[in-house]
Amino acid sequence: MNFMPSGVIMHKHIYVIGHRNPDTDSIASAIAYAELKKKQGYGTVRAAMAGEPNPQTRYILQRLGLETPLFLADVHPRVRDVLKRQPVTAASSMPLKEVLELFHRHTIRVLPVVDSANAPIGVVSLLKLSEKYLVAGTDRKRGVDTSQRSLAECLEGTFLTGEATEDVEHLHLFIGAMVEGSFSSRIEGYDPSTLLVMTGDRPSIQTAAIQKGVRILVVSGGFPVADSLLAKARAAGTTVISTPHDTATAAWLARLSTPLSCFVDPRFEKIGVGESLEHLRLKLLHSGEPAVIAVEEDGSIAGIATKSSLLTPIPYALILVDHNELAQAVPGAESVEIIEVIDHHKLGNPPTNQPITFMAAPVGSTCTVVATLYRERGIEPEQRIAALLLAGILSDTVILKSPTTTGRDREIVAWLEDVTGLDHATFGREIFSSCSGFSAYGTPEKAVRADFKQFNAADTLFGVGQVEVVGFDEFYELKEELREALKRIKEQDRLALAGLMVTDIYTETSLFLVEGKNELAHVMGYTQLEPHLYELKGVMSRKKQMVPHLLKVLGAL
Numbered sequence: 153m154n155f156m157p158s159g160v161i162m163h164k165h166i167y168v169i170g171h172r173n174p175d176t177d178s179i180a181s182a183i184a185y186a187e188l189k190k191k192q193g194y195g196t197v198r199a200a201m202a203g204e205p206n207p208q209t210r211y212i213l214q215r216l217g218l219e220t221p222l223f224l225a226d227v228h229p230r231v232r233d234v235l236k237r238q239p240v241t242a243a244s245s246m247p248l249k250e251v252l253e254l255f256h257r258h259t260i261r262v263l264p265v266v267d268s269a270n271a272p273i274g275v276v277s278l279l280k281l282s283e284k285y286l287v288a289g290t291d292r293k294r295g296v297d298t299s300q301r302s303l304a305e306c307l308e309g310t311f312l313t314g315e316a317t318e319d320v321e322h323l324h325l326f327i328g329a330m331v332e333g334s335f336s337s338r339i340e341g342y343d344p345s346t347l348l349v350m351t352g353d354r355p356s357i358q359t360a361a362i363q364k365g366v367r368i369l370v371v372s373g374g375f376p377v378a379d380s381l382l383a384k385a386r387a388a389g390t391t392v393i394s395t396p397h398d399t400a401t402a403a404w405l406a407r408l409s410t411p412l413s414c415f416v417d418p419r420f421e422k423i424g425v426g427e428s429l430e431h432l433r434l435k436l437l438h439s440g441e442p443a444v445i446a447v448e449e450d451g452s453i454a455g456i457a458t459k460s461s462l463l464t465p466i467p468y469a470l471i472l473v474d475h476n477e478l479a480q481a482v483p484g485a486e487s488v489e490i491i492e493v494i495d496h497h498k499l500g501n502p503p504t505n506q507p508i509t510f511m512a513a514p515v516g517s518t519c520t521v522v523a524t525l526y527r528e529r530g531i532e533p534e535q536r537i538a539a540l541l542l543a544g545i546l547s548d549t550v551i552l553k554s555p556t557t558t559g560r561d562r563e564i565v566a567w568l569e570d571v572t573g574l575d576h577a578t579f580g581r582e583i584f585s586s587c588s589g590f591s592a593y594g595t596p597e598k599a600v601r602a603d604f605k606q607f608n609a610a611d612t613l614f615g616v617g618q619v620e621v622v623g624f625d626e627f628y629e630l631k632e633e634l635r636e637a638l639k640r641i642k643e644q645d646r647l648a649l650a651g652l653m654v655t656d657i658y659t660e661t662s663l664f665l666v667e668g669k670n671e672l673a674h675v676m677g678y679t680q681l682e683p684h685l686y687e688l689k690g691v692m693s694r695k696k697q698m699v700p701h702l703l704k705v706l707g708a709l
């Protein structure tokens with residue numbers, strides 16, 4: 153049976169993940185279901201968790217030698233999830249000639265310019281470049297901004313005098329294709345130190361240019377220059393470059409030798425790869441820029457994000473286990489495709505765009521549902537996975553004693569006992585006694601908060617925590633501290649009542665320590681052992697027994 157939609161989903165990473173504040177069932181079902189998927193040939197499936205495991209879960213994983221699932225605190229899609237890496241970049245010293253080739257070869261419109269550490273320092277857009285370059289102005293016709301190094305490289309030239317300096321100079325280009333007299337009167341009025349003269353096999357022009365002390369003389373066609381002239385050039389400070397190109401080509405190449413630094417726009421939009429796609433969307437929307445440069449944590453360039461990045465499919469999807477309501481799901485789940493739900497709670501799931509696998513059953517634990525899937529498909533779980541499933545069921549049903557336990561839970565437990573050779577009662581006791589009680593939580597307040605849920609009776613907001621114990625000795629030792637913790641929680645959360653169920657899994661009795669609503673004593677209907685403390689024989693389930701009872705009696709007040 154193929155339970156996963158084929159096609160595009162196949163190469164996505166799929167995380168099987170339980171609810172926030174995960175309990176054992178939530179983490180056990182995620183691991184076991186991810187394993188089932190792998191056994192069915194889905195290699196990209198991985199178990200995850202939306203929070204740190206509680207002490208009981210930690211104990212079980214350690215006992216079975218299983219790894220803690222991947223901790224996903226937040227699954228909001230990030231810039232890195234949709235970014236195309238290895239962007240085309242250029243250094244600011246690159247001549248325009250090569251830059252245009254990059255634009256052409258990669259069919260791009262925006263080119264980021266990076267420094268030697270690969271960090272972006274600006275952008276060049278093809279549109280702005282063509283505007284700046286092609287629209288003629290009075291100075292544009294002659295003006296050439298270039299360095300001697302860039303010029304010589306573009307001309308494939310050789311320095312006969314002078315050297316490859318890096319400074320960008322603003323030069324005026326003249327072609328010496330006329331008699332010497334006309335040439336000299338042409339360049340009259342220009343500062344010789346800004347003159348770039350190109351000529352071929354014309355000693356008279358060469359001589360005139362050097363006598364005038366022009367900045368650069370380019371001799372085209374590879375023609376030789378007399379040694380005596382070169383000596384004069386050296387004395388005059390004129391750089392002489394020999395190029396194999398003809399004069400027309402050389403003039404064109406000189407214009408394209410302008411380094412990119414002359415065109416870089418230092419204002420650009422930047423975003424970290426770890427930032428949310430939503431942030432990227434807002435940047436693209438409000439900046440008016442067609443592209444945003446994405447940078448790695450170290451500041452180096454990661455890629456270019458454009459509007460099409462926002463349409464790129466997210467490379468991962470979720471399978472929710474042990475919950476179906478987004479309010480309980482890992483933050484960001486609403487922005488990610490959910491492809492399956494495996495659960496045993498009331499439905500509160502949002503609508504989906506696609507048909508999905510949705511399995512929910514009113515059984516004692518999600519692990520019961522997952523184990524059923526193994527059995528139905530004739531796939532025997534690996535021993536420690538079977539033991540993990542067993543642990544999940546025993547944890548959620550308090551060793552099959554909770555009123556939430558169903559016949560199907562018992563049946564699956566019997567099957568898992570066969571597979572693992574474990575006795576459920578012994579294993580259950582081990583699980584609960586190893587980590588039950590208060591010491592595992594650190595402080596009394598943490599013990600109360602670890603599994604604290606809020607409820608509303610008419611307009612009365614109240615909260616109930618639950619701790620499972622083996623015997624009440626430790627509870628009585630900590631009772632006053634726990635009461636202080638309940639007082640603080642009641643204040644902090646603005647509750648009318650804050651209570652703690654301390655459930656002894658052997659005697660199947662809960663003690664209920666409570667702060668607030670003192671008149672409760674008249675209506676509670678259970679033995680009051682002392683002020684603020686009630687004994688509730690046979691009460692183990694908060695959701696099926698305690699909360700319905702409190703809703704009833706608080707409503708009657």
Ligand SMILES: [Mn+2]
Nearest residue numbers: 177474517518
């Ligand atoms: Mn559960």
